[in-house]
Structure formats: C-alpha cells, structure tokens
Amino acid sequence: MIVETGAGPIRLAANLKWMFTxxxxxxxxxxxxxxxxxxxxFASPYELPAARVRELLDRAGLVQALINTPAGPAGSPTAMGAAYVPGAREEFRAGVLTSLEYAAVLGAPVVHVMAGLRPENADPELAFASYVANIAWAAEQARGSGVRIALEPINKRDQPRYGLASMEVAAAVAEAVDPDTVGVLFDVYHAQVDRGNIVERFERLVPRIVHVQIADNPGRGEPGTGEIAYDRVLARIAASDYEGWIGCEYGPLAGTREGLAWTERIGR
Structure with missing residues (x-):
C-alpha cells in the first residue's frame, strides 16, 4: 500500500499476525x-511449507517484506529467539539456516534475527559476547544472498529480560559485525516506550535501518489511537533516505479494515 504523507510516499506492509485476524x-x-x-x-512462516506460502503470495500478488528466525517452544528459554541465550548455539544456527531457506523461496529481503531473553543466571557480558558472535555467524550465512539481517530491541517495559537493549546497541552491533549485511529494525512503538525522541533517533540511525514497523502507544493499536504524532513521524521517514517497507505491526482496535482509515488521514 502506497500512502502519501505530504512529504512523499511510504510503502506499508500488512503484518498478518496482527492484522486481518x-x-x-x-x-x-x-x-x-x-x-x-x-x-x-509476519514473524513465522514455518507452520506451512515454503512453497505453500509462496503460492499464497503469488495468488494475492503480494511481496513478502520480512520474516523472523524461528522461535523455540512456548515457555522454553528460546521462546523469543536464541541469539542471546548462551548454550543455544546449535538451535540458533539451525534456525538461521531455515529462515534463509524460506527467505530465498519467498523472496523476503529481510530476516529479523530475534535476540531472545537473557537467562536470569547468565553473566551479562558472556551473554552479550555470545550474541555478537551469533550475529556475526548469521551475517556470514546471509552474505551475498541479497538478504539483510535485522536486529530489533524490545522495550524493557514490555519485556524486561529481552537481550537487545536499544536501537542504538543494535546499530553498534550491526556496525561492528558487517554493516552491509546487518542492520536495525526500527520499531516506532518500541522506540517510543524506550526513551521516545523518535524522529531524532530515526534520523541518526537511518543509515543502519533496514526495516521499520509501526504501532501507536499506549495500546499498540493503529496510528491515531495513541500519543505518537504519526503524521509528523511518517512524513519525516518519507523525507529521509529510507526506502524500505514499513510494517503495520499493530492490533486494530475496531476491526482491520475499519482501522485502515488512518491511512487516509495521514496526508491531510
């Protein structure tokens, strides 16, 4: 979906985990x-064969903008990803390879490598060193494939133990590992909860940003249902050098189609 912001167009991708439920x-x-x-x-295509997902995309005339690496079983140490979990290296590597196989079939340009939760008894420095080493390995696998690796922090209010601390740390890891292959997933909702100052932080990090996601705060509903000035935020994104997709990772408050009215208000 192309939406005019007044400062230029943006490309919106529907998140099928959150929308059209x-x-x-x-x-x-x-x-x-x-x-x-x-x-x-959507985060997880792995419940279906890759060829079936490709068929669904082709039938609807859609592009797959992003997928995540696989998550472990609910309640397991890797339920939100394995990259930050010391001792989960083999699970992490298997998940990265699977995600790159799916990305190749689906034509997805970005794979979000989920950090996961830092175990309560893990040494923070050891866990971070393990994380960086894992991301470096993932970059090696993705290099030359046309797929970018995206790193996304989750705010500490919603998930205090999530390993990746901030957008800035994600950018530093990407820069240290391989900035041509690894970048930042800039989630406006998480950035707002984590210190705010969205526009300035986005513009500072834009050379490292490979994907953007949006939701309002509080409530994580569609733009216009919370406190974020999305007319200005999206206009600044449109005016920047960012040319990728903007994923609508929000839970519509009153039905998906009804909630899309916000896209008509943005450019006014």
Whole structure:
C-alpha cells in the first residue's frame, strides 16, 4: 500500500499476525490485497511449507517484506529467539539456516534475527559476547544472498529480560559485525516506550535501518489511537533516505479494515 504523507510516499506492509485476524491465516493474504496492500510481513512462516506460502503470495500478488528466525517452544528459554541465550548455539544456527531457506523461496529481503531473553543466571557480558558472535555467524550465512539481517530491541517495559537493549546497541552491533549485511529494525512503538525522541533517533540511525514497523502507544493499536504524532513521524521517514517497507505491526482496535482509515488521514 502506497500512502502519501505530504512529504512523499511510504510503502506499508500488512503484518498478518496482527492484522486481518477476523479470518484464518491463509485467507489473510487475499484480505490484505483486497485492502490495497502490495506487501506483507509476519514473524513465522514455518507452520506451512515454503512453497505453500509462496503460492499464497503469488495468488494475492503480494511481496513478502520480512520474516523472523524461528522461535523455540512456548515457555522454553528460546521462546523469543536464541541469539542471546548462551548454550543455544546449535538451535540458533539451525534456525538461521531455515529462515534463509524460506527467505530465498519467498523472496523476503529481510530476516529479523530475534535476540531472545537473557537467562536470569547468565553473566551479562558472556551473554552479550555470545550474541555478537551469533550475529556475526548469521551475517556470514546471509552474505551475498541479497538478504539483510535485522536486529530489533524490545522495550524493557514490555519485556524486561529481552537481550537487545536499544536501537542504538543494535546499530553498534550491526556496525561492528558487517554493516552491509546487518542492520536495525526500527520499531516506532518500541522506540517510543524506550526513551521516545523518535524522529531524532530515526534520523541518526537511518543509515543502519533496514526495516521499520509501526504501532501507536499506549495500546499498540493503529496510528491515531495513541500519543505518537504519526503524521509528523511518517512524513519525516518519507523525507529521509529510507526506502524500505514499513510494517503495520499493530492490533486494530475496531476491526482491520475499519482501522485502515488512518491511512487516509495521514496526508491531510
């Protein structure tokens, strides 16, 4: 979906985990296309064969903008990712390889490598060193494939033990490891909860940003339902050098299609 902001166009991708939940997952591709989207993202395609997901994309005429690396079982140490979990190296590596296989079939340009939770008894420095080494290994696997590795922090209010601390730390890791292959997933919602100052931080980090996601705060609903001045934020993103997708990773407050009215208000 192309939306004019007044400062230029932006490309929106529907997040099919959060949006169009009124229908079963496989029907959400057609719903997204019927609502004007040309791209989609979702964390986990792994419940279906890659060829089936490719078929759903092609049938709806959609581009896959992003996928995540696989998560471990609910309640496990790697339920939110394995990169930051000392001792989970083999699970991490297997997940990265699987995600790159899916990305190749789906044509996804970005794979979000989830950090995961730092175990309570883990040494913080050891956990961080393990994380950086894991990201370096993932970059080696992705190098030359056309896939960018994205690193996303989660704010400490919602998940105090999430390993990756901030957008700035993510950018520093990307710079240290391989800035041509690794970059930042700039989630506006998480940035707002974590210190705010969204526009300045975005513009400072934009050379390292490979994907953007949006939701309002509080409530994580669609833009216009909270305190974030999305008309200005999205206009600044449109005016920047960022040319990638903006994923709508929000939970519509009153139905997905009804909630899309915000896209008509942005450019006014």
């Amino acid at each position: 009124e229908v079963p997952f496989e029907q959400r591709f057609d719903e997204a296309a019927a609502s004007g989207f040309t791209g989609v993202e």
